[in-house]
Amino acid sequence: MSNDKDFEISAPRKIKKSVGTKTFEGISYLLLTLGSIICVLPFIIIVSGSFTDNTTILTKGYSLLPRDFTFAAYQTIFKSPKDIIQAYKMNVYYTVVGTGLGLMMITLTGYVISRKEFKYRNTISFLIYFTSIFGGGMIPWYLMYANVLNLKGHTLAIWFPALMSPFLVILMRTFIVGAVPDAITESAKIDGAGHFTIFFRIVLPVLKPGLATVGLFLALGYWNDWYRSSMFSTNSSTWQLQFYLYDLLNATTAMKQMASNVSMKTADLPTESVKLAMAVVATGPVLLFYPFVQRFFVSGITVGAVKG
């Protein structure tokens, strides 16, 4: 706060302003540095832990640099990599199918409700928006897919429920309204273009940042989701990657707890370092991929925000 004040008061005089700006910048840099350290540190600890000997983790705790450096955890994972590769494959499948179809449906819907000549666009927009405020809750949602649509155990149940979200549809509509002035579509219409021509040849080409943003939202959502596998999968070969990892963790804790009630085997549970290595294997590719599309993400969100 005090910085803002300095800034305002000293605005007319040039030299003082730069001092104020400098303080402001200094503090921003400091805060941002702290923020990024807070974000990065846990990840470094995960990576270093995955290269640390398991007993060292248990006896000495985690450290920033791996003590007793070893590849043992990765060797364990890749000794029988069948499960993790399967989970990867399924995750790619869900992400590609879900993002592709979802993007198509969201864009088409967004286009339709952005057209002024569409009589019921307000009603339909409202209905879409309405679902973002009022939801049936978890049980009806589950019963809908499990009993009414009978999708339990089907891979459809994993990608279908997340194809569209009200937020993304409205975001897309805003994009279309902002990117394509009425004059252009009108002139296209005069030249004899139908809605499909307008959509594919005029709207889509100027919609790239919008597509990238919504696509990234969808793709990240699909990549990181585990909940639908948890609810609907009946076979571990259809699991999403994140669920595979999450369940591994949960199985360890649950079985340790259970062991106080029931006679059961608790050996053969994954060790700390294996769990960490799993996390690295699962997040690694996304981490490499993310910086390249991040610019779309940032610009896309701000565009949407300003025009909304």
Add this chain to the structure above:
Amino acid sequence: MKKKLLSAVMTLALLASVVGCGSGSQSAAGALDQQGVSEIPATEATTETAETTEEAAPAAAIDLSEQVDLVFYVMGDAPQDEELVEEALNEKLLEKCNATVDMQFSTWTDFQQKYANEITSQGADLIYIANWLNYGQLASSGAFEELDDMLDTVAPELKALVGDSALGMCKVGGKIYAIPNTWPEYVSNGVKYREDLRAKYDLPVPDSLENLEAYLMGIKENEPNQPLLAVTTEESQGFKTAFDAAWALNFKYSWVNINGLDYGLTANYDTPTDVYDYWFSDDFVEDMKLMKKWADAGFWSKSALSDTNNSDAYKNGLCVAEIAGQNPNKQVTAIADFTNAGEGWESAYVAYGETNGVIYPGHATQNGTAVVRGCKNPERALYVIQTLLCDDEVNAILQYGIKGTHYDVVDGIYKNLQEEAGETPTFPYEGFNTWNMRNGDTKLPQATDVALQEMFDKYAKLGEKTKFPNVNIYDGFSENYEAYSAERSAVGNVMRQYLAPLQAGLVDDVDAAVEDFRTRVKDAGLDKCREEYTKQWVAYCEEYDYK
């Protein structure tokens, strides 16, 4: 005007969404209740048909002409060879009951929620039940089929095998809703300690509070750098204790036990309906002073209250005894761990019940099978349960997989062939997690089970001498706290905030801290909880004749 209207609508919408969220969490129970109500006529219909068939053909009571496909919902993760074993199992089941079983697994993620979903959606026909999955509450809200009549008509063999006493423990409101497994299992809590260290320094066996103290003190004197106990608050999340070290008091009182009563109430095993108070007694102050003495002696870390539970601490030598949440099976695991580690460590076990004289096996509802209400063929489902549990051939496939591929029996002991060959087993022992299908007569022991069985035999002999011989009178009780859930959670908070440091001995003045705890827990509404709880508990004891 329009704007105002809009903002009013938005506010309402927001409010409604908040309210909506609030009720969402209760919807599982609500849905169950509704289901129970709507489904009751259906069951009456089935019982009627059951009766008519009985009249028509008293001997052979079940019609096997049509093939029935059942879903069997169990806990945990599927084994790798799920399909292979299921195929082998179904081959036999088709032959014997003209039915197939599709095993479905909850996984360990969100399993409580998914278990409730499964019952609400009636996706399964057979389902694993246990007291830790709220069997009592679910049964009383109508989640499962009543089995009383069907047991006589369809599954007399099963009824004879399980026995009336165990079936009686599965009764809720006078009706049987579940078939327990028939393997008596002792999960008696106790102290796991390092026998090698005890022998090395010639210390007493920690079989009482004094001896435990002497054992820990002895090690502290001889190996000052050795951490002694790795106690946290994680084994004390209920309404009995607030810090793990307090479980050691089980040596002194038989009712300081995970099966004991809540809210600082106690009842002796011999006189369960005679409920009295502990937190406001002089014993309590004395015990808390002992805890402080132990804390001051450095038995556990000063940060114990905020530490997270490290269940590998004992295995890695980071503590020399474990006193909370232990059971014979964990001891057996520890023996195997120490053998693998090869450092010459030895683990030994003393059950609290050996000292205080009260010991009993797990309750019948600990591992059982129920037929989900809404199952289209409840009779066949029960018949399949009978086959799975009583037919040796089928039971062996279900529990151990395929003989020759997954396991073999050498000298009457189970051997996992893949484990022997150094591979990851594709179908481990009880690979379907069907702990509810353990048949005590035919259960194959694993190599480690020899030690386990020795302990069980010892406990069974002790259990014979109690007033209710080898009967767990506590675990069938399920508290219904709807009427005082606010007070209950307030009491829980006070326990975490004030009882935990007291039991961890991390207070300066025990007397003052005890007084503080007493006033606060009273203010939180302890009396209301106690009153209701006692009422329910006494009613439970009367119902099952524990007097």
